[in-house]
Amino acid sequence: MIKKVQLPLQTSNLVVGFMVWVLISSLLPFMREDITIAPEKVAIVTAIPVVLGSVLRIPLGYYANIYGARIIFFLSFILLLFPVFYISSASTLTDLIIGGTFLGIGGAVFSVGVTSLPKYYPKEKHGLVNGIYGMGNIGTAISTFAAPVVASQFGWSLTVKLYLILLLAFAALNFFFGDRKEKKVKSPIMMQIKSVYKNEKLWLFSLFYFITFGSFVAFTIFLPSFLVDFFTLDKVDAGMRTAGFIVVATFIRPVGGWLADKFQPLFLLMGVFAGLTVAAIILAFSPAIGLYTVGSMLIALSAGIGNGVIFKLVPFYFDKQAGIANGIVSMMGGLGGFFPPLLLSTIFTITGSYSIGFMAFSQVALVSLVLVLWLYYMDRLTMSKEVFDSTGQGIIVTNADGTILSVNPAFTILTGYEEEEVIGKNPNVLSAGRQDKSFYEKMWGKISTEGLWQGEIWNKRKNGEEYLQLLSISAIKDQSDEVTRYVGTFSDITNL
Known part of the structure; x- marks a missing residue:
């Protein structure tokens, strides 16, 4: 019975973790009414939680293999109580940066589930299972949509305090319903790192996830303020549009995993990066809200499918080092959400336009498409050599x-x-x-x-x-x- 509830439980854990992770970006328009934040500092405040949320994914993925998902999720939710409470009383930009840094734990829990859940299912279902787990991204949509609505009625400080109740509830759920008998894999962390860091596939998958998940995170934290400032939408409307982006990217993710179980994953990645290239070019021309929505939705579809496909590939190529490999790849994805908002903000400050930033993104996506093609043909050559040698x-x-x-x-x-x-x-x-x-x-x-x-x-x-x-x-x-x-x-x- 306990094993059967792990997928819904861990997926729900990810929902909560991601809700907390984007807490500041969801409520920033309300926080700016009470806390003075210069426009050029907005991107820094929203991107700060991504840093720790990315870097911590390596140790959390590793320790999920050592101690099991139950312990890691439980401790993560307990630790998150402190920065959430601190932010609820924030009065300065420094308070938000300090609290936001430790909110990163909420994003770091992603590597726990992608390490733990494949242990319960055969390989031919790993893409679908990790895709379903990845739907926990919907937590960002819930916060982005619901937090502004609650804050407009009760204020942002009380809204933040409500997250404390949620964290305590899920800490208890993991304590009682987490799998105490999960299969553990104990091997020194440096030994696992040494066994994977020279493998070029690890770094290619990291780059691919840097772009697919990074674009998802970047748009999640960038859109609420951007839509208010650039298109002069009201805060609730901007939150609902951002939530729509997140919902599309989230629910298409298990479809990407399922497709990767059925078809050649590298072919699917080729389509993903082709889609991202076209979408970024559309956005580079600073279109009206209608065409901007089309470009954003194409990014949501492409990024969502790509996220599902990549976490089919990682356990396939790194079965025995899944914890550390998942941690490294997911860390790079999180960092992918840190740099684009800063880059776009800097370019906008210098040029007064976001076009150059989006065009640069289209070129990075195009290079990734070329790299996927290269990886596909290298894979074929490697397979031929293995047959030749064996x-x-x-x-x-x-x-x-x-x-x-x-x-x-x-x-x-x-x-x-x-x-x-x-x-x-x-x-x-x-x-x-x-x-x-x-x-x-x-x-x-x-x-x-x-x-x-x-x-x-x-x-x-x-x-x-x-x-x-x-x-x-x-x-x-x-x-x-x-x-x-x-x-x-x-x-x-x-x-x-």
Whole structure:
């Protein structure tokens, strides 16, 4: 029973964590009525919670593997009580920055669930499960929509205090209903970091999530103030529009995870970054509110699908280091929400326009599209090499002139020759001398006309021992029908 409630419980935990994480940005228009905040400082105040919320994702993901999600969620909600109470009495910009820094714990809990929940489900469901968990992003929409409504009736300070009740309730829920018997993975954190940090896929996934989740967070904290200042909307209307953006990005996330379970995830990422590129270009032209809404919704759709797809890929490639890999990737995603608001604010201060910032974002998304294409083809090459290296048959590859270009490990086992001993030589170094000239003329004649020859041939090992091979030779041709390679595969059939 306890195991069955982990998905809804941990998803609800994420909702609460994200509600707290965006507490300041949701209520900032009301806070600015009582606290003097210069326009150029607004982006800093809203972005500050993202910093700790990003950096803490590494240790929280790691310790979720060590102690289990129950303990980490419980402690996180208890710790969040202090900054929330402090912010409820804030009277200066410094108070908001100090309290906001520690609100980051609410965003950091994301890496707990993506580390814990896959333990309860088979791999073919990891994309969907992490996508459902990622719907906890809706917490940002709830705060963005509900907090201004409550604050307009009761004031922002009392609204903040209501979050204390919510945190206490969920701390209790985790204490009583969290899984005490969750499978633990204990290994030193530095050992896990060393095992993943040289893997280029980790950093590519980090970049991809930096952009997809970063754009989600950036728009979440940027839109409420932007819509009020740029389009002169009232605060509740701006909150509702931002909530709509968050709802779309959140509910499309499990769809992205489900699609990644069914189809090639890298193909889906290509579509994601193509969508982000187009959307950012639309926004770069500073359109009217209608077209701006279209561009924002396209970002919501693309970012939501991308978020779901990436957390299908991470546990697939980093099964044994899921905690630390999830922490690093999700940290980079959180940081992706920190820099864009600052960048947009700085560009606006200098130029009076957001266009350059959005155009820069479109170029980053376009570069990511190119990197996904590169990763896809590198994956295919890696798979081919793994097949080449792991097959039990000896493989020898030559150029069109018959010079050896490559051999596989099975070649060394069967012949005794190391790769460096035969590269650049002719395969006749293996000949036992038992076949006459006419044998080879017939063999090459058939390869020339049919592109393939298969038969038995006597060769010798490095130690001089003769053995009988079952040999196949294939001619590899280019688009102009010219032979570029010959590939020979063979096995020892002497005993047969």
